[in-house]
Amino acid sequence: NAGVTQTPKFRVLKTGQSMTLLCAQDMNHEYMYWYRQDPGMGLRLIHYSVGEGTTAKGEVPDGYNVSRLKKQNFLLGLESAAPSQTSVYFCASSQPPRLAGGNNEQFFGPGTRLTVL
Amino acid sequence: SQQGEEDPQALSIQEGENATMNCSYKTSINNLQWYRQNSGRGLVHLILIRSNEREKHSGRLRVTLDTSKKSSSLLITASRAADTASYFCATDAGSGGYQKVTFGIGTKLQVIP
Incomplete structure (x- = not known):
């Protein structure tokens, strides 16, 4: 099993450009998440999904959109990139606690390092 | 705002020593995880x-939780150079289907060979 994979690993954008980050998981997990990690800020939740076709806002959703058309994929879009979106983006997935004996361990991808100039 | 806050933010020890990291949180939780x-x-x-x-x-890891003080500690015994990493606590709260998980800012551990 590949676990959680993210594409691309690195990307440099100019201000105003758009891009989509792809996350895929092969563990049949219901829940998927997008986080950003910035120095001194820890992980902050951007958007999450509790199932195919459903998404919800996290802590820092502004400037991002997401889609979960297939259970195994979770896409993060930046419509008009800004320098403030320079960060490392992590995708994660998990099972609902009720399906995992109360355990909501999250499985993380390797990250996408995005620089917006 | 962050639910969990780790302390210290950075820790440097010699290989073989024990490393202790602490996490404090603000509201009632269901579980606390370390990553x-x-x-x-x-x-x-x-x-x-x-x-x-x-x-x-779990192996060389020992975790304690004190819900009255809203704090947890992670102890790594007999540390190895390979333990060099950042360590995060994560708390989850809420009931029903989705339980919000919040990560702290982490403790950066350096184990010197």
């Missing part, structure tokens, strides 16, 4: 302790 992140990698789950548990062990 490790090696440089340039994603987070990896280490251990979960439930709110009704006080101590849990």
Whole structure:
């Protein structure tokens, strides 16, 4: 099993450009998440999904959109990139606690390092 | 705002020594988890302790939870250079289907060979 994979690993954008980050998981997990990690800020939740076709806002959703058309994929879009979106983006997935004996361990991808100039 | 706050933010020890990291949180929780992140990698789950548990062990890891003080500690015994990483606590709260998980800012551990 590949676990959680993210594409691309690195990307440099100019201000105003758009891009989509792809996350895929092969563990049949219901829940998927997008986080950003910035120095001194820890992980902050951007958007999450509790199932195919459903998404919800996290802590820092502004400037991002997401889609979960297939259970195994979770896409993060930046419509008009800004320098403030320079960060490392992590995708994660998990099972609902009720399906995992109360355990909501999250499985993380390797990250996408995005620089917006 | 962050639910969990780790202390210290950075820790440097010699190989073979024990490393202790602390996590404090603000509201009632269901579970508390600890994760490790090696440089340039994603987070990896280490251990979960439930709110009704006080101590849990996994190999060289020992986690304690004090719900009255809203704090947890992670002890790594007999540290190795390979333990060099950042360590994060994560708390989850809420009931029903989705339980919000909040990560702290992490403790950066350096183990010197």
